[in-house]
Amino acid sequence: xxxxxRAFKYGSNVDTDVIIPARYLNTSDPAELAKHCMEDIDSxxxxxxxxxxxxxxxxxxxxxxxxxxAPMAIKAAGVSVVIASTFARIFYRNAxxxxxxxxxxxxxxxxxxxxxxxxxxxxxxxxxxxxxxxxYQAEPFPAFMQELITAGGLIPYIRQKKAT
Amino acid sequence: MGMTMTQKILAAHAGHEExxxxxxxxxxxxxxxxxDITAPVAITEFEKIGVDGVFDRGKVAIVPDHFTPNKDxxxxxxxxxxxxxxxxxxxxxxFEIGEMGIEHALLPEKGLVVPGDVVIGxxxxxxxxxxxxxxxxxxxxxxxxxxxxxxxxxxxVPAAMQFRLTGTLQEWVSGKDVILHIxxxxxxxGALYRSMEFxxxxxxxxxxxxxxxxANMAIEAGAKNGIFPVDEQTVAYVKEHSYRDYTVYEADPDxxxxxxxxxxxxxxRPTVSFPHLPDNTRTIDEVGDVTVDQVVIGSCTNGRIGDIxxxxxxxxxxxxxxxxxxxxxxxxxxxxxxxLREGLVEALVEAGAAFSTPTCGPCLGGHMGILAKGxxxxxxxxxxxxxxxxxxxxxxxxxxxxxxxxxxxxxxxTDPASVSG
Numbered sequence: 001x002x003x004x005x006r007a008f009k010y011g012s013n014v015d016t017d018v019i020i021p022a023r024y025l026n027t028s029d030p031a032e033l034a035k036h037c038m039e040d041i042d043s044x045x046x047x048x049x050x051x052x053x054x055x056x057x058x059x060x061x062x063x064x065x066x067x068x069x070a071p072m073a074i075k076a077a078g079v080s081v082v083i084a085s086t087f088a089r090i091f092y093r094n095a096x097x098x099x100x101x102x103x104x105x106x107x108x109x110x111x112x113x114x115x116x117x118x119x120x121x122x123x124x125x126x127x128x129x130x131x132x133x134x135x136y137q138a139e140p141f142p143a144f145m146q147e148l149i150t151a152g153g154l155i156p157y158i159r160q161k162k163a164t
Numbered sequence: 165m166g167m168t169m170t171q172k173i174l175a176a177h178a179g180h181e182e183x184x185x186x187x188x189x190x191x192x193x194x195x196x197x198x199x200d201i202t203a204p205v206a207i208t209e210f211e212k213i214g215v216d217g218v219f220d221r222g223k224v225a226i227v228p229d230h231f232t233p234n235k236d237x238x239x240x241x242x243x244x245x246x247x248x249x250x251x252x253x254x255x256x257x258x259f260e261i262g263e264m265g266i267e268h269a270l271l272p273e274k275g276l277v278v279p280g281d282v283v284i285g286x287x288x289x290x291x292x293x294x295x296x297x298x299x300x301x302x303x304x305x306x307x308x309x310x311x312x313x314x315x316x317x318x319x320x321v322p323a324a325m326q327f328r329l330t331g332t333l334q335e336w337v338s339g340k341d342v343i344l345h346i347x348x349x350x351x352x353x354g355a356l357y358r359s360m361e362f363x364x365x366x367x368x369x370x371x372x373x374x375x376x377x378x379a380n381m382a383i384e385a386g387a388k389n390g391i392f393p394v395d396e397q398t399v400a401y402v403k404e405h406s407y408r409d410y411t412v413y414e415a416d417p418d419x420x421x422x423x424x425x426x427x428x429x430x431x432x433r434p435t436v437s438f439p440h441l442p443d444n445t446r447t448i449d450e451v452g453d454v455t456v457d458q459v460v461i462g463s464c465t466n467g468r469i470g471d472i473x474x475x476x477x478x479x480x481x482x483x484x485x486x487x488x489x490x491x492x493x494x495x496x497x498x499x500x501x502x503x504l505r506e507g508l509v510e511a512l513v514e515a516g517a518a519f520s521t522p523t524c525g526p527c528l529g530g531h532m533g534i535l536a537k538g539x540x541x542x543x544x545x546x547x548x549x550x551x552x553x554x555x556x557x558x559x560x561x562x563x564x565x566x567x568x569x570x571x572x573x574x575x576x577x578t579d580p581a582s583v584s585g
Binding site (some may be wrong): 013018021027060068090158162 | 201202205208209212213214230231235236238239242285286287288290302303304305306309310352353356383388441528529530547549550551552
């Protein structure tokens, strides 16, 4: 499992209200949510983001509401992985449950700047910054979590397990 | 090594003698909660699992409270999905308009949560029930779906922080000021992944309403849960509201805490969180001159009867300042009725308040009180993030019902002591 794309960089305490404002929560259609992803913190994000790109942020990413619409919007916008120093705990669970890869790595957050091209290997936890020629090491996912993410989240993973 | 109160509850629900911080466990659930925003996503996921019904019709609660009464066609469609699911699966605790309330005030009031329970809810403020000595925490829609299907969920056992409360609150200082003070001290990620356990002789000085407010905002410090010991007040509350049996858990004397903070209740001043994070706190003495366009009193944090009483006591016989919009929304129908019987609604409406049916609406910028560009509100709610109550360039200041009511009279953030009596 790998990801490669350009980085979008944010600071600490990026909350779920700026990831997907509540005024758009009258739908749970991922494509519709993706149109407004990060709107209140970075109005350029949806115009610039391309499939495979990364979000890199400092501490407590995804704090606030339990709305699963937040990781859903990010995933549907085409983001391949979110790297942060720390994640708020409900966002952390929700991201993995819907199959959005996330990694905690302060070193990568310090090194990566907006626009850097970054490659991530989820099996080893290696993060390579092609633009800067740097490498950072995150804790890789355990095997079951890699399976869960590859399956597309908790529910497809449960269904796969039931079928085998 | 002993266990914290939270760890004891989790151990019992996972069938273990002992658990340790960091351990992954599978726990049995006493209640699974969702609302009109999070349940539609959960229902879609639930259908994919391929089970016929929910694990226990009496242990699922669905409360359409966020965009209700339906704010637009899309919201109405979402509520319809939730209503149909509740009917089809014969969910016993589905609360329709007319009998509903804001979920975190409603569930304790209906006796659906008792001490020692493990509760998950697809709403971050599910941590409110820690006031009753239960373990409760917010999760997302997928976890709600799996919880409804299996009656279980996995947890990483949290480490804990202890908050030892001493002394007695001064007049016009409430649970809201206590939790804003604590969040200001430790930061919005100060308790990340951990339990906040409140102990000490100061606990007995706090009303149940104050405890619900404090536990409610544990999430705003990043905590997994906030929890209070069970005392005479808790038992009296539970006996009044529930027929269910309950279990009292106590932390071991040698339980391990990552940090211990002593909070002298008598030293806490009315406290206000400035935009745009709940930890950006100032005491009322440090606020300066902040004029407001709107005052909101209500929510799962501060829409209980004690909160409405405080607001009415300050506003009775007074008038809301010209140019200020005061919106009061009680958290449940029962609280609404109580406020009506006590003459609180009359006092507030005569003062110039708009008195609303229970809804989460304004708190999350849904409906019933959205802010325009550049507008500023004082709210007794729980979040003041960018755009939380409306336009991304509006501002929310978090405060207690007493500060909010005093502010409604003057039009600027005001110490309640200066307008009372």
